[in-house]
Amino acid sequence: MPRSYDSPIRAARSAETRQRVVQVAGRLFAEHGYAATTLRMVARDAKVSLERVTAVGGKPALLLAAFEDAVNDGEPLGLTRRGDIAPAWAGDDLGEILAALVSYVALSNERINALTAAWSEARRADPELAAAYRRRMDDMREAGRAFVTELVARGLVDPGVDPAAIADEFWAASHPTQYDLLVTLAGWSPDRFRAWLLERTVRLIPPPDASGGATAT
Structure with missing residues (x-):
């Protein structure tokens, strides 16, 4: 059975990774525009797998999340x-x-x-x-x-x-x-x-x- 602290640690790491993906996507959208930015570019700069990026969302979801992150x-x-x-x-x-x-x-x-x-x-x-x-x-x-x-x-x-x-x-x-x-x-x-x-x-x-x-x- 996993230790009780494993789940909170995993959740915190997952949230940190999601935040990094969103912020990197926002920077790339801002620098290159929406059409020219690809999910592979986000994965490369965020230093995560493409699957991890798509788990956060597709391009529309990433743009909306990046916008809200910047506003807030x-x-x-x-x-x-x-x-x-x-x-x-x-x-x-x-x-x-x-x-x-x-x-x-x-x-x-x-x-x-x-x-x-x-x-x-x-x-x-x-x-x-x-x-x-x-x-x-x-x-x-x-x-x-x-x-x-x-x-x-x-x-x-x-x-x-x-x-x-x-x-x-x-x-x-x-x-x-x-x-x-x-x-x-x-x-x-x-x-x-x-x-x-x-x-x-x-x-x-x-x-x-x-x-x-x-x-x-």
Whole structure:
């Protein structure tokens, strides 16, 4: 009978191998594009067998896993529970909360910029990835709506705002393609992009008016 600690050790090693495969796949997709990256390339760079790679998933599954890994940066938690947002979220300073949100989004965009381009390439030829992309975008919009709704409920944002409309505008402004346009193509620094996004976000999500009326936008 195997010793009791064998199973946890094997599980930990399997998880480590899976993580390495996903991260290597993400790097290769980002460097070479979706079509040019093969599972054999992933196996070679991850230093595992091809069978081990296919056990993690095919190319579509690896792309989706790599994207989520890059977005989460090791913290697969709800938005407000992330270590880089939670401290500000626990307080009542709207400016600090929005600054933490924008900082996370900007850094996330920096990590996923090339992967987003790979996904855009792949979804044109793969209905599965096209549907997954649409679901991911809907999830981003819903997360934004829930974020603004909670801020309104806490009395930190003007109660007259439309959370869904704000979420859509923030989603459009913070979308990875905006980062690609302004940083990759226009030559902005990541810091300039972050400052630009923060300025737009502060105007987009107004605090309650001191007089009790709606804040002008």
